[in-house]
Amino acid sequence: MPQDNNWQQQVWQQPAAPQGAPAPQPQGCPPYYQPEPPKKSRGWIVALVAVLCVFGIIALGMWSCTSAVSSSFGTLGALGSTATTSDVDYLTSDAVGVIDIDGTIQYDGTTCSPEGLKAQLDVAAENKHIKAVVLRVNSGGGTATAGEEMAAYVREFSESSGKPVVVSSASMNASAAYEISSQADYIFTAKTTAIGAIGTAMQITDLSGLMEKLGISVDNVTSSDSKDSSYGTRPLTEEERAYYQDQVDQINETFIQTVAEGRGMTEDEVRTLATGLTFTGMEAVENGLADEIGTKEDAVAKAAELAGVERYATTDLGPAGDGLSSLLDLMSARGASADDIALALKELEDDGSIAH
Numbered sequence: 396m397p398q399d400n401n402w403q404q405q406v407w408q409q410p411a412a413p414q415g416a417p418a419p420q421p422q423g424c425p426p427y428y429q430p431e432p433p434k435k436s437r438g439w440i441v442a443l444v445a446v447l448c449v450f451g452i453i454a455l456g457m458w459s460c461t462s463a464v465s466s467s468f469g470t471l472g473a474l475g476s477t478a479t480t481s482d483v484d485y486l487t488s489d490a491v492g493v494i495d496i497d498g499t500i501q502y503d504g505t506t507c508s509p510e511g512l513k514a515q516l517d518v519a520a521e522n523k524h525i526k527a528v529v530l531r532v533n534s535g536g537g538t539a540t541a542g543e544e545m546a547a548y549v550r551e552f553s554e555s556s557g558k559p560v561v562v563s564s565a566s567m568n569a570s571a572a573y574e575i576s577s578q579a580d581y582i583f584t585a586k587t588t589a590i591g592a593i594g595t596a597m598q599i600t601d602l603s604g605l606m607e608k609l610g611i612s613v614d615n616v617t618s619s620d621s622k623d624s625s626y627g628t629r630p631l632t633e634e635e636r637a638y639y640q641d642q643v644d645q646i647n648e649t650f651i652q653t654v655a656e657g658r659g660m661t662e663d664e665v666r667t668l669a670t671g672l673t674f675t676g677m678e679a680v681e682n683g684l685a686d687e688i689g690t691k692e693d694a695v696a697k698a699a700e701l702a703g704v705e706r707y708a709t710t711d712l713g714p715a716g717d718g719l720s721s722l723l724d725l726m727s728a729r730g731a732s733a734d735d736i737a738l739a740l741k742e743l744e745d746d747g748s749i750a751h
Contacts, residue, residue, distance in 0.1 A: 486524040489704040491695050492712040493529045500537030500571040506713060509544035515712040516548055520556040527559045527698035531691060536570025539646050546653050549578040559701035563694035564588045569673050574650055577657035581697055583689040584676035591684050593654060594671030595647035597639055602627045
């Protein structure tokens with residue numbers, strides 16, 4: 396035991412090794428002695444936690460920015476639905492307004508409808524800088540009544556405002572769309588435009604044969620024998636067919652009269668052309684349904700000529716733009732810098748037009 400105590404005393408009292416020299420190893424260690432294992436470094440855990448925290452902060456920042464931008468965009472979109480700012484509001488010199496009639500003639504509120512077209516014609520009539528209007532037509536027709544109303548609005552605009560209307564025909568200008576176009580002061584068409592198709596059609600589908608094969612029976616309880624004639628559950632009677640044919644003929648006659656009045660032709664001349672088929676643009680110029688082969692730019696130039704202006708700008712007439720994209724597009728078109736756009740957005744925010 397004394398020998399063991401002396402050994403422990405020697406170990407714990409051994410002088411420290413000089414700096415840079417290897418530490419001395421104890422000699423004669425007893426069997427029960429085990430050197431303490433070196434402590435493992437936990438620095439990598441700290442580094443991992445730090446990296447995760449950084450990514451968390453970045454993700455949170457991105458989410459916050461996205462939320463703020465989405466909120467601003469949504470507010471601006473809602474604002475756009477009632478905004479009236481457009482290129483027309485910035486006109487300071489003579490201009491030709493262009494209205495697109497692109498699609499089916501119907502009641503949908505666009506410029507392919509009576510309400511939408513009239514709204515833009517009213518804008519052109521009230522703006523002192525707009526001297527003429529070009530209708531850019533690309534439509535195969537649609538509802539007869541909508542076409543009749545729109546034709547009347549074009550005629551009334553030209554007569555009341557004194558501003559000429561010129562049509563630029565795209566790939567198709569047919570049926571109700573042509574009825575509208577016929578009221579313009581001048582009609583341009585491409586050589587390959589399908590134009591005309593003066594005619595009226597009513598479609599009634601008879602599904603009774605198919606329903607019988609499928610074992611489907613339909614009982615229509617009506618107040619009169621012909622009330623269900625257009626339901627498609629039975630064939631038309633001869634009297635009903637004659638009745639509908641008379642309606643079609645009446646509607647078509649108004650179509651012919653409208654075209655004759657607009658084009659300065661006799662009803663018989665138009666009736667001869669009212670085959671229900673389209674003509675090429677070249678044929679339309681020859682038979683009087685169009686005036687000249689030309690492009691949209693030719694139509695704009697002709698409109699300015701008829702209005703008596705030499706220097707002019709062109710402006711699109713359509714529903715007010717929606718939200719931030721329209722505002723940015725408009726300012727970019729005007730050559731506004733990034734600082735100008737930022738200032739405009741700041742002013743809208745100060746006015747309470749933009750909420751966060």
